[in-house]
Amino acid sequence: MKRSLTIVILCAAFGIGGYWWMQRDTGLPVKQPLRFVSLAWQERSIAANKEIVAEWNAAHPEMQVEYIQGTWNSAHDYLVTAFETGDVPDIFHYESSIIVDYAMRGYLTDLSPYISPSMKADILDVAWATVTRPNGEIGGVPFLIESLVVLYNASLFEQEGIVPPTLEHPWSWDDLRAAARRLTKDLNNDGVTDQYGAAFGLRSSANIVMNTSISFGGSFFVNKGDHFAVEVHDEEKQLLQTIVDMLYTEKSAAPASIGESGAGMIPALFSGRCAMLIGIGAWGRQQLMENAPKDFRWGVMPALKAKTQMYGASTQTLSVPKRSPRPKEAMQFIEFMLNTQNMARLALNDWMIPARRSCLTMPEFRDSIGGWDITTAAVATLGVGSWLGAPGYVEWKSRVANPVLQELFAGRMNVEAAAQRIERESNIVLSRYRKRGDVW
Amino acid sequence: MKGMSTKRAHSLYSRKELGQFQLLLPVVLLISVFSAYPLLRGIYLGFTDYRLGDPIVFNGIENYLQLFEDEFFWESFRIGMLWTFVVTALQVGLGLGLALLLNTKVRFASFYTILILLPWATPPIIRGILWRQMYEPNSGAVNIMLLNAGFIDAPVNWLSSFEYVIPSVIIAGVWGEISKAAIFLLAGLQTISHDLYEAGTIDGAGAWQRFRHITLPVLKPVLAAIISLTFMWNFNTFGIIWVLTQGGPGGMTRLPMLAAYEEGFRYGYIGYAAAIGNVMIIILSVMLFFYIRVQLKERTER
Incomplete structure (x- = not known):
């Protein structure tokens, strides 16, 4: 018994000693x-x-x-x-x-006190806008802009004699729908469509719908001063109805x-x-x-024009947690990681x-190969x-928008019913945050 | 120090008892640190308004009042009940069938036993990944088989379709756990003496009557145990559904555990998520209490 107690004590001693040894300040x-x-x-x-x-x-051997x-x-x-631990x-x-x-x-x-003026000036304002609070706090440095594109099969367009849109002559949604109808075909006449003009990725469609709605003049969220409310008006419904009609x-x-x-x-x-x-991310290219396949020819379309060609942007970012003890050094690394040359590398390799701005003027990003120019x-x-x-x-998107849009696009409700449900459920979700007094 | 504590121990316990206590100590420590403390803390958090990033403030039963009116939660609870009852019934029913088959004198019975154990030995996450691949719309085995057999003319997206998602996840959920029920029940079946069946046959009982009047009564305690265990297990399902659908489409498969997870980790409402956990423990306990009481009553009446 004495021996077992000794062993227990020894084990504990070694454990604590070892821990101390690893944690000690070596000077x-x-x-x-x-x-x-x-x-x-x-x-x-x-x-x-x-x-x-x-x-x-x-x-930087020292850092x-x-x-x-x-x-x-x-x-x-x-x-x-x-963050919590x-x-x-x-x-x-x-x-x-x-x-x-x-x-x-x-x-x-x-990060606002740490960001160099040259970096601040060079990164696009719209990118900064995605990470800046109204009080000027900056939560991260944006480096990749996520935008949605339309990809098309150039061979099928040629076969059908459809001229793809250009930057000077972008398509409207009506142009797109007309082309989609022409490209929808039953190739072997068995009564089943084998080739569809269009496809979307609608499984989690809130992102696509929200960002595209802006071109219709839609916004979903309305800033009411002390809180936000979700409203689904005709502008928001137009895009939903367009997709439902195409389907x-x-x-x-x-x-x-x-x-x-x-x-x-x-x-x-x-x-x-x-x-x-x-509506696939640009990285899809x-x-x-x-x-x-080797002989596959494709192209990227310029942003479709609804009321405008304005689309919502989000960015990928590098951030520093509040509990990191070395924010200054971390920011030094971010400045290097995201300097013009390196940001261009990251963007090119992630498509x-x-x-x-200094990256966007590089010839690589103006090339027509891979659809970079468009x-x-x-x-x-x-x-x-x-x-x-x-x-x-964030909660609204996964709890209200995605599920309701899934039901809508699966044909289980019409646009009117979906709009009502989004408005009603949004109130439930957002009121939780209002009660907490969260402010942007 | 050391001498003193042993001396005091002498007066309280015999040497032997103290030795036993020492042997238990590491386990007791581990359990209290890694099980009891988190459990108690989880229960406590259910009575706070703790949200990640905010301080923890005790708020009494406010979470429960809110939960009572939370239509998202009740919807997930309804789905959870449907899932639990259907999956448990199928698992135990099919498990009983398998056990009866294995209990007959088939050749290579032990080989089959190992075979049916395999899915159970696979972790739920892996099962989920397997089934997700099976259900994959374009290259999944399920669609390819059904297309070749001519049952469907176009690929079906099983896990994204509102009509098929519930049957699809139920099949995947049942598959992995049948073996657990089967093995338990097989063990139960093997305790039944063959003489009983012989006596039954001599008395002119058919196969069904022998099952009804010999097998079932003897198996009842095992059945009660396996049903309760399976029920609890299914009510708390998380992994396989998370991998298959993440609760979608449209929240159709958002089981209560998924709802709690989302509240806690996606949206940061830890206090509320803990409250959901507490409510689920209470609901489970109440249901099992009544079930087991009925079982015990029947047994004493017999």
Whole structure:
């Protein structure tokens, strides 16, 4: 018995001693590396991120950066846990709509005092707008602009004698619908449509619907001064009705659109089962470059014109948690990671629009190969949705908007009923945040 | 110090008892640190308005009043009940069938037993991934088989369709857990003496009558146990649904556990999520209490 007690005590002593040994201050100037969590997921984008970190480390032996691979699916859980426990990364990569939510909850370092004037001036105002609070606090540095594009199968357009739109002559939604009808075909006359003119990715369609609604003059969120309210008027309904008509009245949109994501519809574009893929992220072009069949010819359409060509933008960002002890050093790394040359590398490898003006003038981003010229031209007509900074927007999107839109596009309700349900349920969700007194 | 504590221990316990206590100590410590404390804290948080980023403030039963009016929660509760009853019934029913089959003198019975154990040995997340691949609209096995057999003429997106999603997740959910019921029930069946059946046959009982009057009564306690366990397990399902549908489409498969997870981790309302957990524990306990009481009553009446 005595022996067992001795063993227990010895174990405890070793454990505590070992812990102390690892935690002790060695007095040497070697610091813990800064931890950088990246959410890059396309192969070449991961490689570019790692290269840049390696270059930084080679040049800064006194301030090393550790690259940590995160994933979009678990990023939120990971970060919230990290913020709460204090075991935070020093720099993390995420997305503007969630960053503003974190900023409201006080999880982020306000970067405005640390950002260099040259960086401040070079990054597009619309990109800054996606991460800046009305009081001037900045929750992250935007570097990639997410924009939605329309991809089309150039061979099918040629066969049908349809001239694709150009930057000078963009299409209206009516033009698009007319083309979609012409391209919808029963090729083997068995009574079943084999080729649809259009396809969407409508599984989680709130993003597409909200960002596209802006071109119809829609906004969904109305700022009432001390709170936000969700209102679905004719402007918002127009886009919903257009999609529903294409699916059910004109039958020119592939029914598979209903339950798929944009990326999930890319194979249908390759195989010719649909001629246009509407509202996919610009990064989708990378899949076309790398995975399309050899003889597949495709193009990118300029932003469709409804009332305007104005679309909502969101950005991918680098942020510093409030609990990171070294915000200044973290920002130094961000300045390097997102300098003109490196931001261009990240954007090219992720097939997204870089946020710096100095990047956008580079020839790579004006090339017609890969549709860069048309994709980056969209920055002229990007706007920020009125929902930016609405307390509860993140919950609203996943609890109200996505489910109701799923039901609408699955044909289980009409636009009028969907609009009413969105308004009613929005009140329930947003009132929680009003009660808490959350402000942007 | 050490001598003192042993001396005092001498007066209270015998040497042997103290030795036993020492052996238990590490486990007791682990359980209290990793089980009891989180559990108690979880229960406590259910009575606070804690939201991530905000301070923890006790707010009494406010969460429960709010929960009572929360139509999102009651909808998920309704789905949870449907899921739990259907999946439990199918699992136990089919498990009983399998157990009866395995209890007959089939060849390679032990081989089959291992075979049916496999799905149960697979973690729910992996099962979810397997089924998601099976249900994949364009290349999934389910669509390919049905298309080739001519049952459908176009691929069906099982997990995104409002009509098919519930049957689809139920099949996936049932599949993984039948074996658990089957193995428990098989063990129960093997305790039944063969003489009973022989006696029954001599008395002229048919197969159904033997099942009804011999197998079922003997199996009842095992059945009661397996039904309660399966019921609890299914009510608390999370992993497989999370992987298959994340609660979609349109919240059709948002089971209560998913709802609690979303409240807590997606939206940050930890206090409210904990309150959902507390309510679910109470509902489960009440239902199981009545069920087990009925079972016990029947047994004492016999």
